[in-house]
Amino acid sequence: MKRPDIYICDCDHSDVNQEDKVFQEAGVDYRWLHCRTQEEVISSCPGAKVFLNQYARMDRKIFRAIPSLKCIVRYGVGVDNVNLEDAAEFGVQVCNVPDYGVNEVSDHAIALMMSLVRRISWSDARVHNGIWDYRQSMPVYRAGVQTVGVVGVGRIGSAFAGKARALGYRVIGYDANYSPDNNRFPQIEYVSFEKLLEESDVISIHCSLNEETRHMFNEEAFDRMKPGAYLVNVARGAIVDGKALNRALAERRIAGAGIDVVEEEALPAGHELLQHENLIVTPHMAWYSEESALELNRKCAEEAVRFLTGQTLHYPVNRL
Numbered sequence: 001m002k003r004p005d006i007y008i009c010d011c012d013h014s015d016v017n018q019e020d021k022v023f024q025e026a027g028v029d030y031r032w033l034h035c036r037t038q039e040e041v042i043s044s045c046p047g048a049k050v051f052l053n054q055y056a057r058m059d060r061k062i063f064r065a066i067p068s069l070k071c072i073v074r075y076g077v078g079v080d081n082v083n084l085e086d087a088a089e090f091g092v093q094v095c096n097v098p099d100y101g102v103n104e105v106s107d108h109a110i111a112l113m114m115s116l117v118r119r120i121s122w123s124d125a126r127v128h129n130g131i132w133d134y135r136q137s138m139p140v141y142r143a144g145v146q147t148v149g150v151v152g153v154g155r156i157g158s159a160f161a162g163k164a165r166a167l168g169y170r171v172i173g174y175d176a177n178y179s180p181d182n183n184r185f186p187q188i189e190y191v192s193f194e195k196l197l198e199e200s201d202v203i204s205i206h207c208s209l210n211e212e213t214r215h216m217f218n219e220e221a222f223d224r225m226k227p228g229a230y231l232v233n234v235a236r237g238a239i240v241d242g243k244a245l246n247r248a249l250a251e252r253r254i255a256g257a258g259i260d261v262v263e264e265e266a267l268p269a270g271h272e273l274l275q276h277e278n279l280i281v282t283p284h285m286a287w288y289s290e291e292s293a294l295e296l297n298r299k300c301a302e303e304a305v306r307f308l309t310g311q312t313l314h315y316p317v318n319r320l
Helices: 017-026 038-044 060-065 084-089 102-117 120-128 155-166 193-199 219-224 242-250 290-308
Strands: 006-008 030-032 050-053 071-074 093-095 147-151 170-174 202-205 230-233 256-259 279-281
Touching: 017 030, 017 290, 038 060, 050 290, 060 084, 071 290, 084 093, 093 290, 102 120, 102 155, 102 202, 102 230, 102 256, 102 279, 147 155, 147 193, 155 170, 155 202, 170 193, 193 219, 219 242, 242 256
Parallel strands: 006 030, 006 050, 050 071, 071 093, 147 170, 147 202, 202 230, 230 256, 256 279
Antiparallel strands: none
């Protein structure tokens, strides 16, 4: 039996109908697997040329064991489970899908922000416990007198910034790649990371995870933030030092946080972070809508076909 060129090696979605349609139209064979470890990937995907990859770690261990592998297409924006240096060494093209859930993620960040600043979930819990007293939610401030800081002003950060401005907030931004000559960035005020920490009433994280941003929000960062400030993270969990966040919340060095991601998912019941009433947590769902899920699956498959058939890639992460 001929081995397929494309393996969906570790996708946990309920179906691959979108991928199947794309592959059938292109006349490409594929196999859908549910590998959990690198060893399972190696034993189950011999001769693969392209992986559609969700969680499994991709590095030289995989590349040495499957020398036929020449392309990885990640389900999503982040590629932090792929060692890009190893990929370059072994000639493996890495792709992602950076534009599938821009509105969903930015909307989710706005929703977390508004729930925090308007004390929605906090007040709801009190009403459910028989306490009908708006004064317990004090203080709440008008949007027009507050500053929102955006860390990472790419597609999603830009969308979030536009929505925050429409609500009346002053918006400032920090991006390591910012340049006044680069028109990719929207017309907001760019400041240093330190100034953003000191001036923002809400900080929303939208940067990618790398060695420079890992634990970017640590003890020092929380010490620089306003005591009344809120933190929102819909990017990657490890950008925030979880231990430092726990202490900042416990000691009321910040007013609260809304997070969709944590360093090690899933967050178990009884975890120390969950003791805080000034914390809102959602289960890594910011990307999701019915439409974005279909779009993600389709675009992953289309990029895989483009690579396999020698077409120009839409979403290359590394340049070989």
